[in-house]
Amino acid sequence: MKAWLTRLPDPVPDTLRTPEEIARFELSRSLPDTPVSLSVNPDLGDSFRWIKMSTGFSLSGGSAGILYGAYRLILTFLSGDDVPDAYESVPRYSLRMINCWDNPDGSVERGYSGRSLFFRNGKLSYDPARLRELARLMASVGLNVVCINNVNVHFPAQLLLEDDLPDLSRLADLFRPFGIRLMVSVDYSQPMRHGIPTADPLDPRVSSWWTETVSKVYQAVPDLAGFLVKADSEGRPGPFTYGRNHAEGANMLADALRPHGGVLVWRCFVYNCRQDWRDTKTDRPKAAWEHYAYLDGQFSENVILQIKHGPFDFQVREPLSPLLLGMPHTKLALELQLAQEYTGHQIDLYTMMPMWQEIFDELPEENIMAMAAVSNWGDDAFLTGHPLAAANFFGYGLLSWDPHTDPRRSASLWSRLTYPSFSAAQQKQLVSCLLSSRRIYEKYTAPLGIGWMITPHDHYGPNPSGYEYDLWGTYHKADRNAVGIDRTASGTGYILQYPEDLQRKYENPDTCPDLYLLFYHRLPYSFVMKDGRTLIQRIYDDHFEGEEEARAMADVLRSLPFPEEDRTVILSRLERQLYNAREWRDIINTFFHRLSGVPDARGRTIYD
């Protein structure tokens, strides 16, 4: 399994049973000439510190922190960075989670890296050595929870809480030595599989079924992190069926988990997915706020609301979800997506650290208490399909430890660990490609925050009107004069969900940052941007530039001395990316040219 630990000399033996034992093993193998004395202090939790001694280092940390410290020391050494004489680190968030959308049949929803690492033929079925490598990768960047199954709980995933509990227990044993706890996505209607005629959270038969079931689950997996639930969303069952709100729905499950120390992670991805495109009153980005904000303060202490970073669904460019700013009395987790669902399917290079930096520019770090990200893994030889997509997994680990991790530092560290043979200049070139890749992809795809001009269902490649008359609430309503949805106070009112400073930032099209312009405003093609260009010319320019920059980036990447097996995969994906970039450029430009009738001011080819 590739990624960034290729240089660790030996696999972690399955005989090691604690983070401390693994820390000792890893240090002895990776830094054989540097003695490191370890001391575990449970009070330190996930944090650690080290001090340089006359010979070697003294490392102390909590029961898991000791392992994070060991990996940090090793990675610092391997990266060639200076190793500080004294260093202390405390993770900003206590839950640093990965959500796998893996199905029991071995498929992975929105997976672009092969089949599931966890499931096959309806059962937990895996290569233990491979999962230990995965656990090692997670621990090396400080991640501590893995939710192993899809939030869309397809049968027989329900059996993880029933007949398959012994398998779940064995899997937890595998991850535990790395300081990693399991989480399970559960089906809200699961009691109905057992003769209970309802899943109403206020029905005592339902709550007592869950109480008993959770109790059995914790006998098998005493340190289970908890449950993850997608309720009342895209066809999933939930409390709305019974006229209950989501606090009532979540608290019932949370009550069952609380005695065992488990948390209930409740996703806020709830909206009307059967919208009539003729309906201009409903505005999907408003949905999460409408369903949850009024419930602030009503959730039990062990409920965590997990909120996608934007109000839509992982588009290349979305503003921050207002819900992340609107629930001061509720525990929140930020949800990111490493799987490149809308962002190139791990064919197109798309490194996410710059996007995450933008999120935390507006999101006060104390608003949330946990991080979650949808995995980009699979049984692919490179773990993440595109070898360079592993940088997102790596970067996410660092981000969830410290949300203000510098993107450049994160990319650079990954690059030096993964391709140690590169010269400093080559490292710089690779890092530059990684850090510019998101903006390049953004330029050649849907313009200026408008989103959704992607092939429906599949979500790769352009289809400018593919979602325009569909049921998903994702419309741009481009016509011969104008494009976009007015989400200001005089439009759908979405912007009113924000604090006043953000309203002011975005409400006026003359001062709204360009890249969010068509998310918030409906504007004529003749609208004059801050730099004097018209909106339509800006759209053309971005698309020509995006495609050119993709080609330039490909030239740089082709020149780098990747190991042969990486190189083969990278080059073939670059070819596909360039084809995709050209399709996007020409189709989006033609689409807007057909509507607007405005020629490119610079006379470049726009096809009829």
Add this chain to the structure above:
Amino acid sequence: MKAWLTRLPDPVPDTLRTPEEIARFELSRSLPDTPVSLSVNPDLGDSFRWIKMSTGFSLSGGSAGILYGAYRLILTFLSGDDVPDAYESVPRYSLRMINCWDNPDGSVERGYSGRSLFFRNGKLSYDPARLRELARLMASVGLNVVCINNVNVHFPAQLLLEDDLPDLSRLADLFRPFGIRLMVSVDYSQPMRHGIPTADPLDPRVSSWWTETVSKVYQAVPDLAGFLVKADSEGRPGPFTYGRNHAEGANMLADALRPHGGVLVWRCFVYNCRQDWRDTKTDRPKAAWEHYAYLDGQFSENVILQIKHGPFDFQVREPLSPLLLGMPHTKLALELQLAQEYTGHQIDLYTMMPMWQEIFDELPEENIMAMAAVSNWGDDAFLTGHPLAAANFFGYGLLSWDPHTDPRRSASLWSRLTYPSFSAAQQKQLVSCLLSSRRIYEKYTAPLGIGWMITPHDHYGPNPSGYEYDLWGTYHKADRNAVGIDRTASGTGYILQYPEDLQRKYENPDTCPDLYLLFYHRLPYSFVMKDGRTLIQRIYDDHFEGEEEARAMADVLRSLPFPEEDRTVILSRLERQLYNAREWRDIINTFFHRLSGVPDARGRTIYD
């Protein structure tokens, strides 16, 4: 199995082995009070005649003709029509074929009536009683060949010529007593399954493999009608791979079939299905002519070129394929599609007889010597999904016997046979719905012959730009000013493939029949139609009218006293049709309104 023979009292026993025996059985059961004396005269082939005698009738016919005559007599009696005292009938075409697109796994490509009646789990697997009912239905309307497997030959359909020959032989035995012969779709590259490194038709290893294989096939099925081939099309293998033209490719296979009396039916559905949408030189409707017309006269005598009725692919409105007018020295078959691929999936009511009448208005009947139609059958309780879709199967039988069968007569006969309890007024209402259904569907879908504004792949429901940037060569290039492709001499030149009288009929937008206008011409929305309306207003009007007419038709159908089980299915499909009609109306109108900016002159609602 429903359709139009519900009133025949008993199933045909499997002990009857010849058309004559079946004719005798059917007459004795259906017309017990009318003695009919039979005499078989092999010289009469498929034709028959009857004379009224003092008591009963004297019916003579060829070995299959005797059965067609018996059914005609029975259907005439059952329909309530006057039975002529003397009647003679000769089928216009000797091959009256059904093409099933059934796959070995039991799926049916473009099937809207359930699963295959022939295949399951990779094998021929069927209910013999049900297939005898199907054979009876075919024979009752004079059809005489059934090609049982998909022209896209998916493994293991190849085994029909190999290991599964005994099964094929038994199936032929089942159909033979009804005068029906089997045909098989073959994989042009099949020799390569047997160690031959090529499928080059001029390679002697290939031709001798086919000679031997065909010989074995005819030992098992001596009266096999022949083979059907889709070559060099949509990913199918073919002679182009080896630099051979389609005469060379077809004649080799035909040579193998000729000694056994078999025909080779060779489909002309060949075009570039990887077209770049930016390419304005290539015009898909020109493709069939370009691939075949120059080969006229070069095909062996037992080759039949099977040509779709239009130059695209079974759209609601297409002009006649010019190839049907351009190969005077080649045997041709006309291909129709009963399966409602683009015409409503047997959810929307769409009766095809009026469309077929239009085809034969331009197609001299002597230009072709055979008829083929893609089946609309499946294991559905009503055989054709929508109970009223059986009228297309029925009508096709009558059409292939006599291409100038009056659509009204065909629909009326079917209606009276199928719903004998209806009053004359109710019959008239039903027939009126059937005959108007095609024009109604046409009105609410893509306008004026432009086609292809349908959901890609699935082919149900509107998606006005769904194919616009795709690889299939099907573009309308609608922009803010104009819509359509200029296919005249000054455009792509497609029109030059027609004889001069047809060129003149269509070349001038001022005189071109309205319904073909956007097939041949690119026109501004302000173009003034013959009746004084603008093009854009005509588009709006058609869509409003189409949806209104669909509702009116639904009201009529709801009022008719269908048997309860038919009624349930018909009403639920009508609901779905009305939803679909509304979606089409609004989405097409909105699409053109966004582009043109022109409001509806009558102030009806067009959504933003």
